Amino acid sequence: MNGTALTPELLLALLAGGGVGGGLVLFTAAVVGWTRKPATSASAAQQIGRFLRRRAAAALVVGLVVLVVMRWPVAAVAAALLVLFWSSLFGGVAAERAALARVEALAMWTESLRDTIASAAGLEAAISASARTAGDSLRPYLVALDDRITYRMPMDQALRRLATDLNDGGADKVIGQLIQASKLSGEGLREVLTDLSQDARANVAMRNRIFASRSGTRRSVQIVVGVIVSMVVGLRVFNPAYTEPFGTVQGQAVLVVVFGLFAFGLVWLQRLSRVPAPNRFLIDAEGSTA
Template identity: 45%
Template sequence: MGGLMGTEGSPVLAVLPPEVLAALAAGAAGAGVLALVVGAVGGVPGPSGRPSPRRWAPHVSRRVLLGAGAGVLTLVLTRWLVAAAGIGLLVVCWDRLFGAGAEADRGVARLEALATWTESLRDTIAGAIGLEQAIPATAGTSAPVLRPSLNLLVDRLRVREPLAEALVRFAGDVDDPSADVVCAALVLNARLRGPGLRDVLTALAASTREELDVRRRIEAGRRSIRRSVQIVLLIVLGVMGSLAVFNRPYVAPYSTVTGQFALLVVGAVLLVSLLWLRRLARVETHERFLVAPATATARAVAR
């Protein structure tokens, strides 16, 4: 017990230098923020962009291990707890901060698949077959991103579910405003059995192609901006890390209480900037309108 006590019976923490105590406090705060962010991080997006609960734990475990390893390595090289917590947090949240490109690519792929399927459905209907027969005929040749939803639609039709209700549920599976427009036109045709479906599908396919071209041009510009931000961030971290390892006297002020606090403020400003950039890079889409229960929506659209 005597080895753990100070000269006057106080705990050993009481005789530690203020700089060490401040570094420990900053490290504890960083670990707490890291734990909160890890708890808020979602799982791996599923086909519709929603997190998949079954794959959440392995994905987070890998990220946490990588972040912990990067934090420990940073702590060993720099002896700065704030820097170690910040690097660990950055590694854990890298996909969240710079993953908008993958999300946008999934949206573009889904939109292209929807346009292709609409054109295929139009050409199949031209063979003088009904909509109930045209949908199963086009499901097998659809794009992989849309095929699971189409297979569910075909299965619902096989169990004698009404076509209008099955189409509304298909729009919910795709979870895209453009799919709502296409499915609304198909629901109207299924209820009213009027002519002109080919012309409507042609116009919808052309509109979807135009939206696809615009989305691709916008995403190309945003991808270059995200790449530039990543390069600047890596250069800043690399220069700071090199100075901390190879030129300790130059960055010695960061080892003090004031220096650790300044480093914490700089890291917070950098994190806020990255979050703001991600928000600016988010693609704003129209609200879906086929969101009511299937039967009620189908009847409302039919009216």
């Protein structure tokens, strides 16, 4: 592949151009200022800002290392973008585990309601008796539910608020049946809770299988990425003559196309590993979905 070689002078010119562009952005931000966030969301905004700053710093460091080792600006930008969007491509495991833990705790709480209802005066008393003994991932939501009921919020409205707090389609199914069960009493209520606990357990088993299959797909994608990155870096470091044509301007343009196709493949694989969550169907007191 013929073309202009990527000389140190050209590399410095590219870096100088990037520095000038970054300086203009910072100057504009200093003059115009940033839009302030509402005070109510300051804590969440600060946490997100700190996370983004750490991720951006890691991406910058990786990009500079790749630039020094490989001397390919396109590869440096691609590596920085890969680090920056790593969570979007391969993350979400912690959130999935937390949601699964809440659904499993909800199934256990439903079984506790079923066992408590025989000695309690009704569903309200069973909720009060079982709320503070529920699993750690669900206890704060159930304590809030008990407090709402204690302060005379209607049962169906309090349960809808619980569905809004959990924000999970699987939990909506359980809570929707609890709303119907709140209109029953005696043997009918116990039978409904028995069926509900069995259905909740089946939902937990299904979501465990889905989580396991997604973990396998996500791990396969990470292995593919690791092998490809290792191969490219290894060829560049240990056999630079083979990759010399990519050091030209035309070679860098080809790399843009190659890395673009690679990014498209990563996004596609990530979507294959994503299983849509159950749709929400309960609405809150204001009439909007959680």
